[in-house]
Amino acid sequence: MKNIFKILIFTALAGFISCTQNDIGPADISVKGEKVPSTTTIKYLEETYMVTDRTSLGYYTADRIPAGNPYFTFNGVVTSFDLAGNQYKYITVKEDTSLTKTPRAIRISIDANNIANILPVGQRISFTANDWCIGKYGNSPQMGSYYPRPQDGRLSPGAMPMSIVKKSLVAYGEPDLKAVVADTMTIAQILSFKSHHMDLDWKLIAIKNAYFTQLGDATNDPDQPPGRIIFAPSTNGIGYPQALEITDGTGKINICTSEYAKFANTTIPAAKYVGVITCIVSWYESTPNNQNAAFQLTLRSLNDLGTGFEEYLNSVK
Numbered sequence: 001m002k003n004i005f006k007i008l009i010f011t012a013l014a015g016f017i018s019c020t021q022n023d024i025g026p027a028d029i030s031v032k033g034e035k036v037p038s039t040t041t042i043k044y045l046e047e048t049y050m051v052t053d054r055t056s057l058g059y060y061t062a063d064r065i066p067a068g069n070p071y072f073t074f075n076g077v078v079t080s081f082d083l084a085g086n087q088y089k090y091i092t093v094k095e096d097t098s099l100t101k102t103p104r105a106i107r108i109s110i111d112a113n114n115i116a117n118i119l120p121v122g123q124r125i126s127f128t129a130n131d132w133c134i135g136k137y138g139n140s141p142q143m144g145s146y147y148p149r150p151q152d153g154r155l156s157p158g159a160m161p162m163s164i165v166k167k168s169l170v171a172y173g174e175p176d177l178k179a180v181v182a183d184t185m186t187i188a189q190i191l192s193f194k195s196h197h198m199d200l201d202w203k204l205i206a207i208k209n210a211y212f213t214q215l216g217d218a219t220n221d222p223d224q225p226p227g228r229i230i231f232a233p234s235t236n237g238i239g240y241p242q243a244l245e246i247t248d249g250t251g252k253i254n255i256c257t258s259e260y261a262k263f264a265n266t267t268i269p270a271a272k273y274v275g276v277i278t279c280i281v282s283w284y285e286s287t288p289n290n291q292n293a294a295f296q297l298t299l300r301s302l303n304d305l306g307t308g309f310e311e312y313l314n315s316v317k
Contacts, residue, residue, distance in 0.1 A: 036126035060154035062135035084301035109144030111159035188250035275308015
């Protein structure tokens with residue numbers, strides 16, 4: 001394998017400084033390549049190269065995975081879908097390797113829109129992590145570039161330019177939806193992972209018998225029914241995700257939606273709709289012993305509302 005290491009330095013105007021990169025993989029990820037054998041696991045990369053500082057600074061980190069030999073390659077299946085606008089500039093990948101019996105998932109930040117057009121759900125990939133940064137945002141593991149956050153001086157993995165991603169990521173085979181199997185869990189089971197949330201972060205989870213328990217703040221939108229709210233009212237440009245609570249009878253947890261999602265202005269399901277909710281699970285904890293530390297769920301699209309929500313989905317089409 002030909003390896004040419006480059007150093008990319010982005011301008012302060014972008015607030016973005018990249019790690020060095022390997023020239024690995026095909027020239028274009030839209031062209032299918034061949035699978036690269038796994039040499040590592042996501043857990044190994046997290047436990048070996050990610051800062052374990054338990055101060056608030058340690059909850060926003062970006063640490064470089066070494067360049068050169070040995071090559072740190074893991075294989076996985078893309079589970080994300082950004083075309084509905086609720087996932088932005090990243091993919092989530094569920095590990096697929098014989099090297100571990102307890103596969104993890106990871107978020108890989110990519111500076112591109114509509115990534116699902118070239119890396120659709122079910123696409124198998126080989127990802128070589130050398131010279132990338134692995135770190136945390138709100139104590140949740142991610143991979144990307146070295147990104148000092150100008151607003152508060154903290155670090156976090158930033159979105160890597162697609163030109164660099166193409167050198168580290170090999171897509172192979174045809175997308176296979178059967179390879180994307182959500183882990184069926186109760187909310188109580190999800191919450192039981194609080195002390196070891198990285199085992200669950202960024203996985204695709206299906207919750208049965210779930211429903212929205214609260215309507216939140218009533219919208220002022222005259223086009224919405226009185227007393228009902230939409231998924232994500234405007235934050236006037238601040239951009240934080242809007243939280244709505246769901247339950248399955250075993251516990252309560254929040255689904256968070258971006259105001260930029262295509263379904264942001266859609267009325268949420270009434271409590272009478274009970275069924276399967278599939279989502280990406282992640283964690284957010286800004287400081288040690290933060291009482292608001294919690295899992296948060298992300299719908300990839302309204303199609304993640306499954307059996308039991310058919311009538312609702314027909315009503316909002």
